[in-house]
Amino acid sequence: MGEAIVITSGKGGVGKTTTSANIGTALALQGKKVCLVDTDIGLRNLDVVMGLENRIIYDLVDVVEGRCKIHQALVKDKRFEDLLYLLPAAQTVDKSAVKPEQMHKLINELKQDYDYIIIDCPAGIEQGFQNAIAGADRAIVVTTPEVSAVRDADRIIGLLEKANTIESPKLVINRIRNHMMKSGDMLDVDEITAHLSIELIGIVADDEEVIKASNHGEPIALNPNSKASIAYRNIARRILGESIPLQPLEDTNKSVFGKIKKFFGVR
């Protein structure tokens, strides 16, 4: 029986879809059987980021409404031998096409066959969000070092705690710009973690390679030489229960790393 992890953030544009794609890819690289589920019905793009858009035949709404079997709708990622699948969202209808109970049933069925179900959540706190968290066992909250994103993450954590079927959410801080954090123009990692008071599971630097890779439909996690890739792979290993220290954001900069180390030392 697998585990379902919802990737959520509240605010749009902080990197939920990229994070979902890369965590899914990194888990598959670790040899786990992974199914990515895009619940952003009407505004799907996990398929684009994964480079699987052209192979979609059926989608999530087709499955829920009984027009096809689950396995017919799943898109296999050829880069992995039978380890990575995608259940795409529908593009022609909207979020009200699915109910939380239906999602719950769907995710439970997927959990029989997969080790990890990664659920990409839409922005917002409305029905789409309720659908996305319906079947989840764990949650990862993605935020960026911006006040508005942190505020929304706080709201989302509150809602996740209220749902209380999900164990305490973990935090990913995305798009970190080291020089801005150093100069104090951006919230720093300690500040965000202390404010949200949930466990930090990873930090990802702002990297142009991520955008490039997404546009080519190849998750950055496939590229072993990128900093962001290593960050995502580390997140995946932490999900698997390994204890891995946070990577330094930049080798030249000791102060932030020192801070992070200090932070974890204190914890």
Next chain:
Amino acid sequence: MKKRQNVTIKGTKDGIVLHLDDSCSYEELKKELDEKLSANQSTHTERHLTPVKVDVGNRYLNDAQREEIKNLIRQKKNLVVDDIESYVVTREEADKLKAENEVVTVARIIRSGQVLEVPGDLLLIGDVNPGGTVIAGGNIFIMGSLKGIAHAGVFGNDQAVITASSMQPSQLRIHDCINRAPDKAQNKEKREMECAYIDDNHQIIIDRLQVLINLRPNLNRFEGGH
């Protein structure tokens, strides 16, 4: 033998007390009270109003009955009812009274969009994040940092106070007073162990926690000891 009196008037050092027996019917009591107060008409000649207390023992009076008794006494004499004392309260009243005087302890982080409301005092073990709100009928004591909104004395208690280990609220409200954070973040001094209260000019003041010891002595609930 003469029937036991249902209404007795006694003078005590606290003033006049009307004892109303609790074993007769309410109608009977009313009748006798009426008679008794009428009979003694001549003995009272002072013009000014005399406050009295009414002791109804183990009788429960609802609001209408209380009003009736008060009116009855007020009509007959130069007496005005100060207080009606009864040993009996309903469960509802007792619960309400208890809730209003209770300190509710909550160990939680109040996050953006969440509202925590208690009828009495609130002791929060955790933070109030920006966008979060805590509301209390009484005082609010926050062990963590207050970055959201706190509203104390919401039912009209302007003696209520708000305290926090770290005071950086977006808004403070006590009773009907509102105070908000300055638009420009001022110098980043740590605002630790502070309290907020309403001063004589009906303004919310933020000060060191310790000033409350003199300003709000009624916060003390500790009795006895040295």
